[in-house]
Amino acid sequence: MDRRTGLPIVGMVGAGQLARMTHQAATGLGQSLRILAVDPDESAALVGADVMIGSHASYDDLVRFATGCDVVTWDHEQVSGEHIRRLAAEGHTVLPGADALLFAQDKQRMRARIEELGIGVPEWAAVSTVDDVESFAEKHGWPVVLKVVSGGYDGRGVFVVSDVKTAQPIVRQGIPLLAERFTAMSSELAAVVARSPYGQLAVWPVVETVQRNGICVEVLAPAPGLDDGTALAAQQAAIRLAIELGVVGVLAVELFRTEDGLLVNELAMRPHNSAHWTIEGSRTSQFEQHLRAVLDYPLGDTRMTAPAVAMANVLGGPPEGPGIDERLHHLMARWPAAKVHLYGKQVRPGRKVGHVTVLGEAIGEVRATASAAAGYLAGTDPS
Amino acid sequence: MDRRTGLPIVGMVGAGQLARMTHQAATGLGQSLRILAVDPDESAALVGADVMIGSHASYDDLVRFATGCDVVTWDHEQVSGEHIRRLAAEGHTVLPGADALLFAQDKQRMRARIEELGIGVPEWAAVSTVDDVESFAEKHGWPVVLKVVSGGYDGRGVFVVSDVKTAQPIVRQGIPLLAERFTAMSSELAAVVARSPYGQLAVWPVVETVQRNGICVEVLAPAPGLDDGTALAAQQAAIRLAIELGVVGVLAVELFRTEDGLLVNELAMRPHNSAHWTIEGSRTSQFEQHLRAVLDYPLGDTRMTAPAVAMANVLGGPPEGPGIDERLHHLMARWPAAKVHLYGKQVRPGRKVGHVTVLGEAIGEVRATASAAAGYLAGTDPS
Numbered sequence: 001m002d003r004r005t006g007l008p009i010v011g012m013v014g015a016g017q018l019a020r021m022t023h024q025a026a027t028g029l030g031q032s033l034r035i036l037a038v039d040p041d042e043s044a045a046l047v048g049a050d051v052m053i054g055s056h057a058s059y060d061d062l063v064r065f066a067t068g069c070d071v072v073t074w075d076h077e078q079v080s081g082e083h084i085r086r087l088a089a090e091g092h093t094v095l096p097g098a099d100a101l102l103f104a105q106d107k108q109r110m111r112a113r114i115e116e117l118g119i120g121v122p123e124w125a126a127v128s129t130v131d132d133v134e135s136f137a138e139k140h141g142w143p144v145v146l147k148v149v150s151g152g153y154d155g156r157g158v159f160v161v162s163d164v165k166t167a168q169p170i171v172r173q174g175i176p177l178l179a180e181r182f183t184a185m186s187s188e189l190a191a192v193v194a195r196s197p198y199g200q201l202a203v204w205p206v207v208e209t210v211q212r213n214g215i216c217v218e219v220l221a222p223a224p225g226l227d228d229g230t231a232l233a234a235q236q237a238a239i240r241l242a243i244e245l246g247v248v249g250v251l252a253v254e255l256f257r258t259e260d261g262l263l264v265n266e267l268a269m270r271p272h273n274s275a276h277w278t279i280e281g282s283r284t285s286q287f288e289q290h291l292r293a294v295l296d297y298p299l300g301d302t303r304m305t306a307p308a309v310a311m312a313n314v315l316g317g318p319p320e321g322p323g324i325d326e327r328l329h330h331l332m333a334r335w336p337a338a339k340v341h342l343y344g345k346q347v348r349p350g351r352k353v354g355h356v357t358v359l360g361e362a363i364g365e366v367r368a369t370a371s372a373a374a375g376y377l378a379g380t381d382p383s
Numbered sequence: 384m385d386r387r388t389g390l391p392i393v394g395m396v397g398a399g400q401l402a403r404m405t406h407q408a409a410t411g412l413g414q415s416l417r418i419l420a421v422d423p424d425e426s427a428a429l430v431g432a433d434v435m436i437g438s439h440a441s442y443d444d445l446v447r448f449a450t451g452c453d454v455v456t457w458d459h460e461q462v463s464g465e466h467i468r469r470l471a472a473e474g475h476t477v478l479p480g481a482d483a484l485l486f487a488q489d490k491q492r493m494r495a496r497i498e499e500l501g502i503g504v505p506e507w508a509a510v511s512t513v514d515d516v517e518s519f520a521e522k523h524g525w526p527v528v529l530k531v532v533s534g535g536y537d538g539r540g541v542f543v544v545s546d547v548k549t550a551q552p553i554v555r556q557g558i559p560l561l562a563e564r565f566t567a568m569s570s571e572l573a574a575v576v577a578r579s580p581y582g583q584l585a586v587w588p589v590v591e592t593v594q595r596n597g598i599c600v601e602v603l604a605p606a607p608g609l610d611d612g613t614a615l616a617a618q619q620a621a622i623r624l625a626i627e628l629g630v631v632g633v634l635a636v637e638l639f640r641t642e643d644g645l646l647v648n649e650l651a652m653r654p655h656n657s658a659h660w661t662i663e664g665s666r667t668s669q670f671e672q673h674l675r676a677v678l679d680y681p682l683g684d685t686r687m688t689a690p691a692v693a694m695a696n697v698l699g700g701p702p703e704g705p706g707i708d709e710r711l712h713h714l715m716a717r718w719p720a721a722k723v724h725l726y727g728k729q730v731r732p733g734r735k736v737g738h739v740t741v742l743g744e745a746i747g748e749v750r751a752t753a754s755a756a757a758g759y760l761a762g763t764d765p766s
Contacts, residue, residue, distance in 0.1 A: 004424050005727045006706050023430070024407045030707070030725025030737065032430045041387050047406070047415045047432050280688075283720055283742070298715035305663075305688050305742070323389050324413070332681040337666055342413025344388045354413065359666070359688070 014075025017343040019044035025287035066092040095248040123181040140181040149176040185256040190274035191238035202299040221309040281309035306359035310366040312374035314354035316347035338373040397458025400726040402427035408670035449475040478631040506564040523564040532559040568639040573657035574621035585682040602694040664692035689742035693749040695757035697737035699730035721756040
């Protein structure tokens, strides 16, 4: 509890753009997010008043950080379960807790648990040798998708291999891997839900996520052309997973839409790129909702503020030509309705340095605007 | 220019809730607002990363603060024109500048200038003796409104006097005063506009402001029952004043709607309480627009995001009963669509400690919800 304000203190471990945008939401709720940053130049550390420099990998730093927080939550999945358990055992409130986070940290445990619950996942097997990969391919065909069991994100740690020869160097690194059937899908969806300790649940409309090279480039809300039955099934899967896995806070469930129905691809237990559109596009943003959930406040209204919302990531281009400030001038002149979010990160090719959201009546139009504006800002699109 | 981000640095003198909400908007634009605070516990200082402690009344502090800023702007009107002129003369970009701000700082100069432009103001005269007040009342009738020429806000410095006897102690303080005819009005309006150095203008829909004891308690957007002609006249007056007074940034024009037409009551050259509703209720909030304006970025779309928006101020009640955190829980449970903004300020009777915004289809409904939620949060309303 902050004695100056009479309001709670939420600590977020990690200082990326998720913590940055959570601080914006915390400010509205009368709080100031406490942030654990590795470096003072990280995205959230540049804007937060209450920043501690330390490592999420050090238990000493974590416990020093947690002391005085009403609740500690996560900007990323890279905190060890053992450390989280120890924090909880010492009386700190850590949400989501280690038992839930495990399923966002370990893809093998996650897939096994989801199967157990009778929710679809792509066919998979743990693999540790090239022979394992080959026998998986004999059953399910090439190409095979190899994924690192933990630590992958944004397409890193995911390899599509078309034969034994390309699989070899990956398997031989000795990192725990799983093999997954290469799924023919019509689209990728995300169902995002928030759950409070009390058990309240609030789900946003299901969105389509558009990937390029394994990185999310666009999110379309609501998912275009999605029938009500499939949308409901996706929301129900997300709600069921939030309850069964004991998630508190925001849970993002990434799904493949296939001929055989919905298959869960990934889980994230924190605010997620697939719901950045909620800042302007929903009555309650995922950042505010995450705070409300971990504080056990009642959850906010998740209705959309416009019929169609598109979000496009700004993936930094080559550092040539006009700088980001000059590009921003042009963007604002050309697309006055585009809402820009810049994360204060140095531009590097392919790096997520911001996003653009556009609200409107028809998804085609808002998608085209968001995509053009984000591409222009990144310097990768000449339009 | 912030070398870490390649984006400009805006400095705001003053660390109240306006600076706090401007920091939230700056964060979205990839910036971190630089804040000059008198005290580290002030509203904006609690959440900003780049806070300098110093006095807006000290030129040394101001120049130390301005150094390294791309532009300096204001959270309040209490900086001396002389200091602002000196900062500009020494090469700092200060917006709005001293020549414009004068008309927000000195009510006598403001009224004289507005009359010169042929825009309506209530009948007024400078008064320095009780006899002056009496002869003003002979012409215009009792009661007479006495206002301090500079330094008043939120009803402070405004006195409605019904006879010579009640006027006496006010006049005898020797503060420069003006007398104003007590205006019979059907409602109070605000027309808010932003202007950039380039000369671009963007105006929001005209709103109705509801006052109690001289303090704004509610804002209704758009102003209910306002005919298009009057709305346009109010917007045109605001645009004309922004141009003629050389305002850069947000200009709020408070107006009386009377039988004789619109009369200008007050001017503010900064984000203003009458446009807090724009955070959720407009595609571009006044805080983002103020930043865009002072940075000479193109201005954003001012369209509304819903047909009706109501904002109610949270005016702190007696510090008894449940604390603000407990009240917030109940508010969220009862009104899930209410958007709460708390300023991190200690609750004191009558003090503005936050506001609540509600979006919807019909003004009656959103007004009732915003008012009930704000009253509940303040502890002044049992509902």
